[in-house]
Amino acid sequence: MSAPAYVLRGAGLRRGATRALAEIDVTVTPGERVAVIGPSGAGKSSLLSLLNGANHPTEGEVRVLGHDLAQLSARSRRTVQRRIGTVYQQFHLVGQLRVVHNVNAGQLGDWSTWRALWSLVSPRDIDPAREILGRVGIADKVLARTDRLSGGEQQRVAIARVLAQDPSVILADEPIASLDPERGKAVVDLLTGLSRTYGTTLVVSLHDVGIALDRFDRVLGLRAGRLVLDLPAAEVTSGLLADTFSTDAARQP
Amino acid sequence: MSRRATTLLVVVVLAAALASVAGDGDLLNTGGVPALREFFAAALHPRVDRAFLQVVGDAALTTLAYAVLGTVLSIALGLVGGVLVSQTWWRASGALPRTWVSRWLATRALMAVPRGVHEVVWGLVLLSVLGLDPLVAVLAIGLPFGAVCSKVFSEILDETPRAPFEALRASGAGRLAALLYGLAPLALPDLLSYSAYRFECAIRSAAILGIVGAGGLGFQLALSFQSLRYDEIWTLLAALVVLCGATDGWSSAVRRRCTGSRARPERDRVLGWLIVAAVALVPVSVVLLRLDPTVLVQDRARDLTVTLAQQAWPPEADWGVLVSLSLDTLMMSVIAAALSFAGAVLLAVLAARPADDGRTVARRVLGWCTRQALLFFRAVPSPVWALLVLFVWFPGPLAGALALALYNVGILGRLMAEAVEDLDRRPQRALLAAGVSPARAFLYAGLPTVWHRFVAYGMYRWEVIVRETVVVGVVGAGGLGRLLAEQTASFHYAGASATLLALIALTFLVDLTSAAVRRSGSARLSSRAVRSRSERAPGYRRSPRTL
Structure with a gap:
């Protein structure tokens, strides 16, 4: 069996006086499909920010694909980060650019600065970008301006950007919270399907518990920054869920 | 116009501009290199004896006082004018649409005339009427700035949500009362923000006005230049840098707290004190300048005005020369705008300090140095840049363009850096992660987002630059400005009025072009883009006005 995708040991994150995460112990094996659930403010986004290296833990240790990102130089850290693709609730695309540029932005880590600069003037790699967009079902939008697309299409562009990056891990932070239920389900199916096809590790934070139980192997439950649930999806009971989402419990320190 | 066509047009215009001014013979005058070296060497030993520092201190206070009073006058004029030029005001007059629209357009056109002429030209005209009086500088700043304020204030009033105003009108309130209670409070942050920006422009104008004889730091600079006392020049420039730096800092703080990233809904104590401090300067300035407004109504001023008007009308000119010089001036402004735009984009990226990224120490130091360089570029008045350029460059439009570009890089670079700092950083953070x-993250997720603001700033700046060509022309850098300086020096007022008309026509042309380009840029932002942008970044406001 290959090395784990993630190993978190006693990981915690403080932001000023507030404690966003505490004492998280989790191991994720490659190819696993993990859903992270919990009420708003439980620390789901903070957890994902530790997993993609946007933040480093203030306590404990986070090993990403075998590396402790906090110990690496900026350059080596970027090399590891290129293997982690992240999809965001608000997409974080550049609306003023054409879709092809937003897709190619995923592989900027591999391009030289000159190539990146020139591509903005005269787009490079249109055909590969179109192929990737085909995988998410919007190949015809390759030259459209990104802010002209609907919300669902924009989230597909964001996923295409991650695919262009060709990552070992895909993280998605509330990828469907800005979409209507039907489009949301389609996006989750797209992500899990990609994970099955390419063996990519998938970690998705979700509000919708039904989708989490339905479409993922494993469910992590967060409450007030602590891990309160870590079970295969099939073993999660309504009593355990009530615990995770109990607002009374969440108010306790 | 498609993007490709716009790009092509820009390239063609730039090439034509360069060809037209670079065509004739020698440009570089290598003989001036030693003098320039001497000038920069003097930076190491500026004159700092007590007597001269006293002079510099007095001059700095004078310049500050001009700027303060000029700004106050322009805000007062702008508030009255802004209401009178606003659509809201005319629409509420109760007249038929056909009537009010034509009245509105007529007032607007009237305001465009004082705006078309640079402060220095106002200064030259007022000098010949009022003589050497501190009022000259105050009026020379206040009148054209007042017209600019009117235009901008009216746009702010028209863009402010009108529902409260309409509600008050519907309940029987008068036009002015409804405006004061229903519209002005909503528009206040924008009005304050723009007034602060005007003050920082006024400081630079006050310095330039000094050079044409109005006193203050600019006047001392001109004296020291005539006697080639480079050590004195550096002391004076240092004073200007301090003065400009302080004003810019004040203005940035006020603007950020009114409409920018630091705007808060609750009462802002710091903002209050910043404004109190500025208002306290007003009575001090009046006393300091020993201002006597009665000069304006004395017979002597009236007689001189009448004589001047009689001499200046009808305008007479060699129209062929005028057209060719107008073309020179236009090309000069295009080159200056293009150079300063390119330089400013590069420097702004270095100068900006975004809120949250972990920049290295080296990067911070580089950013700080760039910001100081930008401050120096804009604190040195454009005529001084022109004099420096003329050490090693033969007089002509290209020399003028270079001087204007150097000066405007400082202004544009700072505005663009602020735009970069106000960016929504999340798309960039996504790429960094x-x-x-x-x-490369900035190239793909930062630059495309601010680009339309960069272009808008560049276009606004081009409008200003075409007016500023007069300033460098006055010290001999070519174009219509040089002709105007010669004509006023030889009291050929009929010729001068013709030159002025040509200048005003030119500024109209540039204003129209710039407005068209800016509109086409903002039209590309679809309504969805605008909506989603405001949803994503609550702190993000529309581009600040920098006319």
């Missing part, structure tokens, strides 16, 4: 280097 994917292992993209900071430079």
Whole structure:
């Protein structure tokens, strides 16, 4: 069996006086499909920010694909980060650019600065970008301006950007919270399907518990920054869920 | 116009501009290199004896006082004018649409005339009527700035949500009362923000006005230049840098707290004190300048005005020369705008300090140095840049363009850096988290987002630059400005009025072009883009006005 995708040991994150995460112990094996659930403010986004290296833990240790990102130089850290693709609730695309540029932005880590600069003037790699967009079902939008697309299409562009990056891990932070239920389900199916096809590790934070139980192997439950649930999806009971989402419990320190 | 066509047009215009001014013979005058070296060497030993510092201190206070009073006058004029030029005001007059629209357009056109003429030209005209009086500088700043304020204030009033105003009108309130209670409070942050920006422009104008004889730091600079006392020049420039730096800092703080990233809904104590401090300067300035407004109503001023008007009308000119000089001036402004735009984009990226990224120490030091360089570029008045350029360059439009570009890089660079700092950083952070280097993340997720603001700033600046060509022309850098300086020096007022008309026509042309380009840029932002942008970044406001 290959090395784990993630190993978190006693990981915690403080932001000023507030404690966003505490004492998280989790191991994720490659190819696993993990859903992270919990009420708003439980620390789901903070957890994902530790997993993609946007933040480093203030306590404990986070090993990403075998590396402790906090110990690496900026350059080596970027090399590891290129293997982690992240999809965001608000997409974080550049609306003023054409879709092809937003897709190619995923592989900027591999391009030289000159190539990146020139591509903005005269787009490079249109055909590969179109192929990737085909995988998410919007190949015809390759030259459209990104802010002209609907919300669902924009989230597909964001996923295409991650695919262009060709990552070992895909993280998605509330990828469907800005979409209507039907489009949301389609996006989750797209992500899990990609994970099955390419063996990519998938970690998705979700509000919708039904989708989490339905479409993922494993469910992590967060409450007030602590891990309160870590079970295969099939073993999660309504009593355990009530615990995770109990607002009374969440108010306790 | 499609993007490709716009790009092509820009390239053609630039090429034509360069060809037209670079065509004739020698440009570089290598004989001036030693003098320039001497000038920069003097930076190491500026004159700092007590007597001269006293002079510099007095001059700095004078310049500050001009700027303060000029700004106050322009805000007062702008508030009255802004209401009178606003659509809201005319629409509420109760007249038929056909009537009010034509009245509105007529007032607007009237305001465009004082705006078309640079402060220095106002200064030259007022000098010949009022003589050497501190009022000259105050009026020379206040009148054209007042017209600019009117235009901008009216746009602010028209863009402010009108529902409370309409509600008050519907309940029987008068036009002015409804405006004061229903519209002005909503528009206040924008009005304050723009007034602060005007003050920082006024400081630079006050310095330039000094050079044409109005006193203050600019006047001392001109004296020291005539006697080639480079050590004195550096002391004076240092004073200007301090004065400009302080004003810019004040203005940035006020603007950020009114409409920018630091705007808060609750009462802002710091903002209050910043404004109190500025208002306290007003009575001090009046006393300091020993201002006597009665000069304006004395017979002597009236007689001189009448004589001047009689001499200046009808305008007479060699129209062929005028057209060719107008073309020179236009090309000069295009080159200056293009050079300063390119330089400003590069420097702004270095100068900006975004809120949250972990920049290295070296990067911070580089950013600080760039910001100081930008401050120096804009604190040195454009005529001084022109004199420096003329050490090593033969007089002509290209020399003027270079001087204007150097000066405007400082202004544009700072505005663009502020735009970069106000950016929504999340798309960039998304790329950084994917292992993209900071430079490339900015290229793909930062630059495309601010680009339309950069272009809008560049176009606004071009409008200002075409007016400023007069300033460098006055010290001999070519174009219509040089002709105007010669004509006023030889009291050929009929010729001068013709030149002025040509200048005003030119500024109209540039204003129209710039407005068209800015509109086409903002039209590309679809309504969805605008909506989603405001949803994504609550702190993000529309581009600040920098006319």
